[in-house]
Amino acid sequence: MAGFANTLHMEVNTVTCQEAERMVTPYINDNLSGEEVDAFLHHLETCKNCQEELEIYFMVDVGLKQLDRDSGAFDIAGALKERIEDSYARVGRLRTLKTLSYAVRTLAAMAVAVTVLLQFRIWLWP
Numbered sequence: 084m085a086g087f088a089n090t091l092h093m094e095v096n097t098v099t100c101q102e103a104e105r106m107v108t109p110y111i112n113d114n115l116s117g118e119e120v121d122a123f124l125h126h127l128e129t130c131k132n133c134q135e136e137l138e139i140y141f142m143v144d145v146g147l148k149q150l151d152r153d154s155g156a157f158d159i160a161g162a163l164k165e166r167i168e169d170s171y172a173r174v175g176r177l178r179t180l181k182t183l184s185y186a187v188r189t190l191a192a193m194a195v196a197v198t199v200l201l202q203f204r205i206w207l208w209p
């Protein structure tokens with residue numbers, strides 16, 4: 084996996100987990116520069132912890148916004164996949180989507196749990 088990254092034509096700025104975690108919210112809100120998005124995605128490809136961090140934040144953020152719009156079924160996993168694909172297109176790099184498909188599978192499972200939590204919120208705070 085590390086070898087794959089080294090074969091890329093252009094060098095990518097690397098970020099630490101701590102830096103990546105700080106980029107999660109700005110990434111979701113689309114407040115990162117192209118270079119930052121690139122570094123962020125690059126980190127996600129090799130770091131499962133930060134992938135999970137992004138999934139959780141994305142799910143909570145998008146899930147709550149969706150709830151406010153009073154929309155029932157919403158494909159959060161699909162939305163995150165689209166977001167990441169857009170980002171890849173934006174930074175103009177072709178990379179493996181293997182990591183991404185792993186992330187989306189995990190997210191799909193977690194989305195079920197969050198749907199239940201959101202439903203509880205509706206019941207408790209109508």
Ligand SMILES: [Zn+2]
Nearest residue numbers: 100103130133
């Ligand atoms: Zn990390």
